[in-house]
Amino acid sequence: MAAGMLAGFLLRKRKKIISLSEKLVMWAIYLLLFLLGVAIGVNDHILERFADMGLLALAITIGGVAGSILMGWLVFTFVLKPKPGNP
């Protein structure tokens, strides 16, 4: 990732290369998630538990969202008090 950031920085004026790499990212993601889907599809054990996994995912998401919002709110309201014009 660091090598990529350096390459991107050096190539930042070459907009075509940057936008090509963004398209490649999208297609790499589509391909990898398609393959993850294939791995799930051939595995009956996972398919049977799909609903449970969705509920587990929802519980973890609610915990993560609530925790990060509360922590950000507490720290920036009581510890690092906001200054005018500086969010």
Next chain:
Amino acid sequence: MRNSLIILLFFAAGVLSGFYEILPGWILANDYSTWALYALMFLVGVGIGGDERSLKALAQFNFRIFMVPVTTILGTFLGVTVVYVFLSHVTLAEVLAVGAGFGYYSLSSIIISDLHSAELGVVALLANVMREIITLVMAPLFVRYFGRLAPVSSGGATSMDTTLPIISATSGKEYVITALFHGIILTISVPFLVAIILSLG
């Protein structure tokens, strides 16, 4: 939002083609995911390094702005740990690894299925897509009750791209730099934190 739907469609297409066994065996026999993952992380790096707006946001570095992603990371870990107490059949490391996706569903689900299991990878995919969708839908409510930083915290790694427009609209334009900085730091942390958590668990 549109992108997350496309991604879920590709995932669903994969599930169906795996289930009905319509793919040739060599696709299943080889494991390209690790190399594809390295290529993906390189390309994500190109995206950050090549974006002048991102570089400007990183140049705003100071203690105060740095504390925004730090509180999101700590808050997410605390929140999912509280949830973990009420769960059975999962380990704390698994729950923390899913939480450490911070909404970055594509990278986190792929890393987790590579380092741990396809099953937890799916949980990470669903959980982190939900984080993005919850942020997009609930941002106005979050601002009303928890202040203008809340959609940034909730957005996690997505605060630099997919949830940036809603953050700008609900928190205000003066939060765009904070959101970009926050999203970049979280995006960079996802592969490291997920790998560290899974190696400890």
